[in-house]
Amino acid sequence: MSNQEMRKQLAALSFSEKVKILEKLRDRSLAFAAGGPRKKPAESGNQVKRSKD
Amino acid sequence: MIPGDALVKVTLETINQMQADGIIGKYAIGGAVGATLYLEPAATLDVDIFVTLPAAPGSLLLSLAPIYDYLKARGAGVKDEHIVIGGWPVQFLPPSSDLEREAVAESVAASVEGVTTWVMSAEHLVAIALRTGRAKDHIRILQFVEQKAVDRGKLQSVLERHGLTLKWLQFEKKYLEGAHE
Numbered sequence: 001m002s003n004q005e006m007r008k009q010l011a012a013l014s015f016s017e018k019v020k021i022l023e024k025l026r027d028r029s030l031a032f033a034a035g036g037p038r039k040k041p042a043e044s045g046n047q048v049k050r051s052k053d
Numbered sequence: 054m055i056p057g058d059a060l061v062k063v064t065l066e067t068i069n070q071m072q073a074d075g076i077i078g079k080y081a082i083g084g085a086v087g088a089t090l091y092l093e094p095a096a097t098l099d100v101d102i103f104v105t106l107p108a109a110p111g112s113l114l115l116s117l118a119p120i121y122d123y124l125k126a127r128g129a130g131v132k133d134e135h136i137v138i139g140g141w142p143v144q145f146l147p148p149s150s151d152l153e154r155e156a157v158a159e160s161v162a163a164s165v166e167g168v169t170t171w172v173m174s175a176e177h178l179v180a181i182a183l184r185t186g187r188a189k190d191h192i193r194i195l196q197f198v199e200q201k202a203v204d205r206g207k208l209q210s211v212l213e214r215h216g217l218t219l220k221w222l223q224f225e226k227k228y229l230e231g232a233h234e
Contacts, residue, residue: 010093011200015163015172018094019061022086025096026141 061086062166063139064100067127069168076123078105081160081171083146083181088193090163090172091202095193099135099142103157103173106147115147152180152215176208183212183220195228 001009010018071077081087084101106115124136135142148154156177163172173181179197182190197203212221 007093007200011091011202015090016166018089019086019165021094022089022097023061025094026098029096029098 060139061100061141062168064141064143065139065165065168065170067124067129067138068102068143069170071120071123074123075107076119077145078107079157079160079171080104081157081173083156083173083178085193087172088178088197090161091175091178092193092196092200099144101144101146103146103148103153105154105157117145117147120145150184150215152177152184152211152217155211155214156181174207175203176211179203179208180211180215180217183217183224184215186220191224191228194224198229 010021013021068077068080072080081103082100083103084099085095085097086100089095104120106117106119108115109119121131121136124138125131130137132142135144137143146153148157156173157171159177160171160173163170175197179194182194209218212218
């Protein structure tokens with residue numbers, strides 16, 4: 001689907017549905033602001049196990 | 054605030070209750086949340102509410118204090134120029150021009166999960182964005198035009214009424230010339 005079609009489909013949603021998306025976008029922005037994007041865990045071969053002292 | 058805890062529905066219910074209690078008069082959602090009625094949702098952190106305020110008896114000055122007092126008494130927090138209702142920072146803006154007053158008066162009814170609210174018309178949102186004139190306002194106007202979400206005849210008449218025709222012609226020349234070909 002092209003960007004244009006995607007935008008058209010999103011614009012055609014009901015106001016309630018679009019507000020739900022706004023809420024999710026805001027949650028995501030706040031999560032990014034609080035801690036940055038979550039990093040992917042390193043591949044198992046490269047993982048360093050930490051043990052409590 | 055726990056993610057997922059901020060609900061526009063709760064924000065609007067509180068504002069409607071405040072209206073029913075006579076603290077505010079007619080109101081209309083503007084800005085990015087208002088534009089969401091007509092366009093695809095775009096990330097925003099706050100809600101702009103344009104609100105008419107009953108003048109205090111014996112005073113010509115309009116004050117937002119009754120809104121803040123009412124909401125703080127019901128647990129809302131204040132954050133910079135916003136008041137946090139239902140987890141959403143809300144900015145209450147008394148209309149500062151005839152254009153904004155008309156935008157509130159001619160706002161359209163919409164519903165968020167069964168809660169009735171009022172949103173500025175697409176034409177008023179575009180006219181206000183044109184007058185405000187920041188980069189993000191220009192982007193929003195282009196979205197309205199590209200998605201044919203604005204009635205060009207109605208827009209023209211709003212622009213003429215509020216002395217924005219020349220500004221629109223400049224905007225068209227800069228951003229829309231050749232776009233209709």
